[in-house]
Amino acid sequence: LKSPYHGGHLEVIVGPMFSGKSEELIRRLTRSVIARQNVQVFKPALDDRYHESAVASHAGRSVRAVAVRGAAEIRAHLSGEGTLLPSGSADLPDVVGIDEVQFMDPALVPLVLELADAGVRVILAGLDLDFRAEPFGFIPELLARAETVEKLTAICTVCGAPATRSQRLIGGEPARFDDPVVLVGAQESYEARCRVHHVVRP
Ligand code: ADP
Structure with missing residues (x-):
């Protein structure tokens, strides 16, 4: 007996600045949009409120994104404000992309694992090392838990x-x-x- 396809997993794209992380994230997300999958993109907000925005590469390509102040706002956005993330919910997007993950917070780790468990393809991009070439915050945890890691x-x-x-x-x-x-x-x-x-x- 075959089980239905469960697409949930975690992909992480890392590397230094200018290595094409945003370009690669945009490339993967664009393919999903063309295939009419439901895609939701987030990035960290530089100011203090969440708003419509875009993930852009240094070379100029972009996709629409929501700017958030942290993992809690991603969770709220995906579930409707104030409610908990319903596990296995039909309302979850097929694909969730998040850029500049190093500027999110450690609560991102359990959130993305929960999403992957619930069947969401999660694609993250961010710095693996800080300017001192030290591992960046909670990124090592994501690398260990991801199904695929691409170092650019x-x-x-x-x-x-x-x-x-x-x-x-x-x-x-x-x-x-x-x-x-x-x-x-x-x-x-x-x-x-x-x-x-x-x-x-x-
Ligand atoms: P990241 O998200 O990793 O910072 P982007 O996807 O925003 O990278 O930008 C990658 C682009 O940056 C390259 O395609 C190229 O146009 C440009 N670029 C600027 N400096 C460099 C460099 N030293 N090496 C490679 N690409 C560079």
Whole structure:
């Protein structure tokens, strides 16, 4: 006796800045939209309220998304405000995509596992390493629990090797290990770098 197809699983796309994570997320989501699957996309809100937005790649492609302040707002949006996520609900989307997952919160982990268990194809994109090349928050937990992990590379801006790290520059100089993640008023930029050319000042 055959069981009905259960598409629930977790896919994670990681890599440094400029490695094409958003492009790859958009590519996968666009295929699902073309196939008339029900697709819902989220990204972290930079301001303090949730709103209609878009996931965009550095090269300019985009898909519509809802900007949220965290996992609780994703849960609320999927279930109708104030109610709990109904397990196995027919109302859940076929596919849920979330960009910049490193800026969500640890409550994202149980939420995406719940969605995958309920039959949703969950596709996440985000940084695996912070600017110091240390594992980024709860991302390792997602990598361990995912069915598939794709690690993308960019191109090192110094030597052209595959870049696995994000170089943080403050006023053109490599950032220090203990520089705060948010620096008010500083001239800050990022470059893709390989292991050799990634510099963290002590
Ligand atoms: P991510 O989401 O990983 O930051 P995006 O999908 O937004 O990446 O952007 C990837 C695009 O960034 C590339 O297709 C290319 O156009 C551009 N890009 C800029 N700098 C680099 C670099 N050093 N190496 C590779 N791509 C780069």
